[in-house]
Amino acid sequence: MKNLEEFVKNNKKAFEEEGPSVALWTNIEEKMLKKQKAKAKLKIYRWLSVAAVLTLGLSLYFSNTMPSKVDVADINPEFGRKEVRFATQINEMKDSLAIYAKQNPELYQKFTEDLKNLDADYEKLKAELPKSPNQLYVVKAMVKNREMQLQILNQQLEIINQVNNYKKELTL
Numbered sequence: 271m272k273n274l275e276e277f278v279k280n281n282k283k284a285f286e287e288e289g290p291s292v293a294l295w296t297n298i299e300e301k302m303l304k305k306q307k308a309k310a311k312l313k314i315y316r317w318l319s320v321a322a323v324l325t326l327g328l329s330l331y332f333s334n335t336m337p338s339k340v341d342v343a344d345i346n347p348e349f350g351r352k353e354v355r356f357a358t359q360i361n362e363m364k365d366s367l368a369i370y371a372k373q374n375p376e377l378y379q380k381f382t383e384d385l386k387n388l389d390a391d392y393e394k395l396k397a398e399l400p401k402s403p404n405q406l407y408v409v410k411a412m413v414k415n416r417e418m419q420l421q422i423l424n425q426q427l428e429i430i431n432q433v434n435n436y437k438k439e440l441t442l
Contacts, residue, residue, distance in 0.1 A: 345405045349413050356416035363423035370430045377433070381426045388419050 341350065364385070371378035392415045395408055402408045 345399075345409045349409050352413050353416055356413070356420055360416065360419050360423060363420070363427060366427060367423065367430070370434075374430070374433065377430070381422075384422055384426075385419060388415055388422070391415055392419075 367378060367381060392412060395412045395415065399405055399408045399412070
C-alpha cells in the first residue's frame with residue numbers, strides 16, 4: 271500500500287495535467303448516440319405493435335358482440351312466409367284505405383293512428399330480435415302483430431263500406 275501512495279504522490283501532477291483525450295470523448299459520444307437511436311426505433315416498433323394488437327382485439331370484440339341482422343325467415347321459415355304474406359296484404363289494404371281518405375279524412379286519421387302504434391310496436395320487436403335469447407318468441411309476437419294489423423284494417427274497411435252504404439241509402 272505504501273508503494274501505491276508514494277507512486278500517487280510522485281506522479282500527482284501527471285494525473286492532474288491531462289484528462290481523457292478528445293478522440294476518446296468523441297468515440298463515447300458516437301456510441302451513446304447510436305444506442306439512443308436504436309432505443310428510439312425500438313420504442314416506435316413497440317408502440318406500433320401495441321396499437322396493432324389493440325386494434326385487432328377491439329375489432330374481434332365488436333364483431334362478436336354486435337348483433338347482425340336477423341330475418342324472421344332465418345328463425346322459422348313458416349313464420350317468414352306468413353310475415354311476407356301479411357305485409358303484402360297490409361300494404362294493399364293501406365292503399366285501399368288511402369282511397370277513402372279523401373272522402374272521410376277524420377275517420378282515416380283515426381284509423382292510421384291505430385296502425386302507426388302497431389307498426390311502432392312491430393319495429394321495436396324487430397330491433398329486439400337480434401339481441402333476444404328467445405328469438406322464436408319474438409318472431410311469434412311479430413307475426414301476431416301483423417295479424418292484428420290485418421284484422422284492424424279489415425274492420426276499418428268494413429266500417430268505411432258501411433258508412434258509404436249508409437250515405438248511399440240516405441241519398442236515395
